[in-house]
Amino acid sequence: MRVVRAAAVYLLVGVLVTGCTLFGGNDEQAEGPDTVTLVTHESWSVPQEVLDAFEQRSGIRLRVFPEGDAGALTNRLVLTKDNPIADVAYGVDSTFASRALSEGVFEPYTSPEADRGPQRYAIDPQHRLSAVDVGDVCVNVDTEWFAEEGLAEPETFEDLAEPRYRDLLVVENPATSSPGLAFLLATVAEYGEQGWTDYWKRLRDNGVKTVSGWTEAYTQEFSGSSGEGPRPIVVSYASSPAAEIGEDGEPRTTALLDTCYRQVEYAGVLANSGQTENAGKVVDFLLSQEFQSILAENMYVYPTREGVELPSAWAEAAPLPEDPASLPGEQVQAGREQWIKQWRGLLEG
Amino acid sequence: MDQAVARPAGGVAGVAVLALLPLGFLAVFFAWPVLAILGLGFSSGGVGTVLAEAQTWQIAGFTVAQAAVSTVVALAAGLPIAYLLARVRLPGLGAVRTLVLIPFVLPTVVVGLAFRALWPAGGVVTIVLANAFFNVAVVARTVGGLWAQLDRRGEDAARALGASPWRAFANVTLPALVPALASAAAVVFLFCATSFGVVLMLGGARYRTLETEIYLRTVNLLDLSGAAALSVLQLAAVAAALAAGAFARRRRETALRLRSARDVARRPEGSEWWVVGAAFGVLALLATPVLGLLIRSVSTPDGWSLAGYRGLSGGGEHGALNVTGWDAALNSLRTASDATMLAMLVGVLAAVVLVSLRRAPGRGARVMGETMDAALMLPLGVSAVTVGFGYLVTLDVLPGDLRTSPLLVPFAQALVIIPLVIRMVLPVLRSVDERLRQAAATLGAGPARVWREVDLPLTARSVVAAAAFGYVVALGEFGATSFLARPDAPTLPVAIATLISRPGQLNNQMAYAACALLMVVTMLVVSVIDRLRSSQAQVGEF
Known part of the structure; x- marks a missing residue:
């Protein structure tokens, strides 16, 4: 008995001391006025340097979390539209976009970057969604x-x-x-x-x-x-x-x-988010040269922005x-x- | 001396206070979200229409039938192994104890692929086999645990009186094993009735269960009323299974004569070798998909390679993962420790409350205890997607908006572990001899002291065993975790699923290498814990 009790105590102390727990280790989660939350789909894969550079430049702290595939993401946004789980959403695709739009999930936002290519895939006259990538x-x-x-x-x-x-x-x-x-x-x-x-x-x-x-x-x-x-x-x-x-x-x-x-994936500012201005900056970032140029290599989709180079192998293998x-x-x-x-x-x- | 006298009104109030934590946890993180999402479904109408469709009932029928058949297969396959673990003394059986748990932690997507590779045609048989594959460990370890401590002399007496080995087993051993069998069968049935990935991958789309249909309606179609209708059916089926399990458990009232494991294990002789052979046959079948995975982890179109294992120190081809494979493993361990600590706190308290209610006089307390027992099992039988979507529409009311917190993962995992902890700790607590407790009380110990000096020492080892099993379950948990885990902190099973859903040779190999890593981590945890256990009496164990 004593052995077991000692083992249990050591185990517990060990777990806490070595940080083998999630409790208490979440400082980065602290929400400040400049924290913007981005909800996306499970294929999200962006090099940390790119995110760091954006945070440095903009002073915005970006929290990212995925919510399943495009369908799951859209439905979660619909369910939480009155008190959204995030400020920006990226990953609602052309198949599900009409559901999100008719439910009033997004609010209008016209990015200054939008006329450099993404406008070709626009689907909403009110500019609630900006086209980020194409994944045919x-x-x-x-x-x-x-x-x-x-x-x-x-x-x-x-x-x-x-x-x-x-x-x-x-x-x-x-x-x-x-x-x-x-x-x-x-x-x-x-x-x-x-x-x-x-x-x-x-x-x-x-x-x-x-x-x-x-x-x-x-x-x-x-x-x-x-x-x-x-x-x-x-x-x-x-x-x-x-x-x-x-x-x-x-x-x-x-x-x-x-x-x-054709499958286009869109991003937009969520209605009722309370972070409208910074959320818009995140949409701008998603349409920026920097972000668009990592799309092919990391997420296997094509950029919507014009003049973004595809990796050399793609020209022949995957135009x-x-x-x-x-x-x-x-x-x-x-x-x-x-x-x-x-x-x-x-x-x- | 009667307990009611030893522990007057103060005891009841104490139990009520203790019950607050488990019930509160269950209410906030299970009942409220589930009821909220069902409420949304009911308020949008159309539940009746779905319930009236013939197709709904076909799906429900298929769900129950496949779960029942899978449970029977798992019991049939698990019993010889339970016998092997409990009654046979042969070199190397310690390793079998550990190895038999491996299928239980493998992510469904990988096992699904393995079974598809072995039986490309798919269909009902493959679904049943895969479900059984996952759950043989539950049967082997639950039943084996009790069997190892059953007094062998009754059986030997029957044999001496001329009973055939089979008759001695059927008339003496089997009845004594019924409580453990019922416990295992109820848990396995719940796992099989709600198995999702297996049915989806191996059933093509021809075979649908309530679980896959609830998922499709919630996630793809946002048909909440249809999903609510099916969830109600699922709850009804689960409640029926739990009631059947509780009924069978009630028969364990007769005290079992338990012996230490060393006395009952001996070298098999005569026809017992047939059973040992059957057990090894089952083990070979279990090993086939596992070996298939290991082979995939080192084979490439250009020959053998360890690239997948080397790749674990990176994030995969083209950054498929946002973290390295090792980080994912570490994160798995962290999440699992949190989930286990939480589940132990809630689960052990719940078991204490349940056993106190049972000891308390009067029918009311007993009925209350049984109701609470069943309620605590329900999370095993409710779709992860229902709970997950329920979190979305409820948890924002709580301070700190837990909906996007990484802590939600261990909370959701704990929900799955708590029922298992209760199933493992409760039987042992119940088996504590009441006379010991009464003696302590007579000698002047207060209720708290009785617990500390009598119950705790007697059950400590099974609590440790429950913690170990909970840890293993958390390591392998996929349904709820994949729903809630964040991309910068995937657990190993989530990382495996991500890797395998990307094109590219390296990603694929890494996925299988990560499976191997998951197996190794699991084996380490299990063998450490198995070493902590002793040959002392233990009833509930996995």
Whole structure:
């Protein structure tokens, strides 16, 4: 007994002394008048130097925390719109933007940086959202696989339904995956609200495989990634090939630029935040040359600002799609649930 | 001397004060957020419509069925291992005790990938196997703990009187194990009924459970009324499971004759080798996905490489993580210590209150105790997303706006650990011989002194064991943590999930290397604690 008691005491003291606890170690959390809280999605990845430089320059203390994917982020903002969890939000994408706007989550803010490129992706006449990055979803193919099989790579939506590409495509479930939803929307944009179901019937009859998320599709089913799965065609991002460059500097995969769906991620000042002015400065920062130039390398998305250089490998491996499909936000908002339901009925039986 | 006489009104007031902390914690960090989010759902209407849909009931039926089958499989797979740990003396079994816990801490996303690799077709069978995989440890250690202290002589007498080994087991041993089996089954059922990642990854989208559907409706569709309807169904199912578990536990009233573990373990003989063989078969099955992970952590398209392990000192390819792998490991340890301390404080106090209520005279106290016991288990059966979204709409009222605080992670983890702590400490507290306490009281010890001198020494080791298990659960907790952890302070499982959801060879390898790191950390913690334990009587343990 005495041994146990001593052990417990030592353990407790040890934990407290070595700082093996979160209690008391949160000075940086202290909220001052110049603290701005940024809520973002789980893909947020920004070098600390960039954040430090911004804090130095602006005198603003930036707190960042993520709230799941774009959908989860949007819904959390909607739920907390009367007493927001942050002052700025970044990561609401074009698929969910209309929900955020109609719920009055954001307040108008026009950044002085906005006319240097981001304005091309503007969706709101009241300027409540500024476009920070573009992360298009495209079908990716394993070029080595097609070379070895002596089969021409597919190029279009139509090709994917061709018998020679039977049993080669893996896609994500649009109900559970955001690239999956983007691909479904791409087919709606391509074949229209009436025609897309027929196209998916053809895909189904051609042996399309569906999985619940990007991770399973890309890292496990796809043959071009490290998982070396069985299927050489996958729904992923326009930027994915930039991550699959071999030792020889040649990309192992390529994105089919005629199958892309435009996804833009926005930032905005949250209504009722009480930090409107500094929050605006954070939006400016997100649109600045400095921040925009780390987007490709760190978050695998394309900058919206003009004149920002992409990493050298991207020019060949992962150029920004020039003419991607897209649907108006209102149409997506109105149709999404119904389409997902129909899709489930078609593919899951 | 009757307790009521030894401890008059003052005792009851003392219990009430003690109960304030656990109940207050539960009310603020569980009941209030959950009720608030359900309230939002109900106020927007349409709950009835969802409940009237045939599909809702199909989903509910599938949830209960898969959880029940998974529980049965976990029990069937866990029993031989429990036997192995409890009754067999063979070299190297100490390591088995530790190793069997590994599946329990692995992040679901990694196990999901491993199972997909082994059974690419997926489907119900894979879901059940994966659920069982996670929970075999719960069965093996809970049941094994009691089994190790069951007096073996009853069984030996039955055998001497001509009973077959099977009959002796079925008629003598099994009935004595029922309380531990019921406890384990209830916990496993709750884990399986609310398992999320497994169903999502292995069920494709064809198989849906209440948990995945609540998640989709809350997070993707913001259909709070639909989610509320399903949450109510889920709560009903969980409450039914808890009631069944409590009913079975009540039968443990007969005092068990407990012996020290050393007396009951011996070398297996004859047909006992079959059971040992079965146990090792299960262990081999458990090891298959784990070995698969380890192999993935060192293999690249260009051959073997330790790049993933070296990479842990960095943040991954293209800064996939904002911190290094080691930082994530350290943060895991910190968060887990906070969660464990909190859970021990609340859980042990709750167990003390529960056992005092049980000792108190009168039906009222007893009913109150059982209600409180069930209420404290509920967090295991409620969706993490419901609690997480509930925090968003409630916690801003508290000073300091906890909604974005890093402290929320240990709080949420503690919510999961507290029920387990109670399940482990309570049985031992109950087994304390009442005559000892009465003797102390007669000799003039006040209620507090009786606790300090009698109950505490007798239960200290199981409290330590509970702390260890809580620590392990916190290390592996993913559902609530991934919801609340901040990017500059991910825990290891969250970091693993982040790494694996990025393209790039190194990120993928690092994810598997981080899994290996998580396993090592877990094994270290468990083996340190297992060493602290003794062969003294212990009933509740994992």
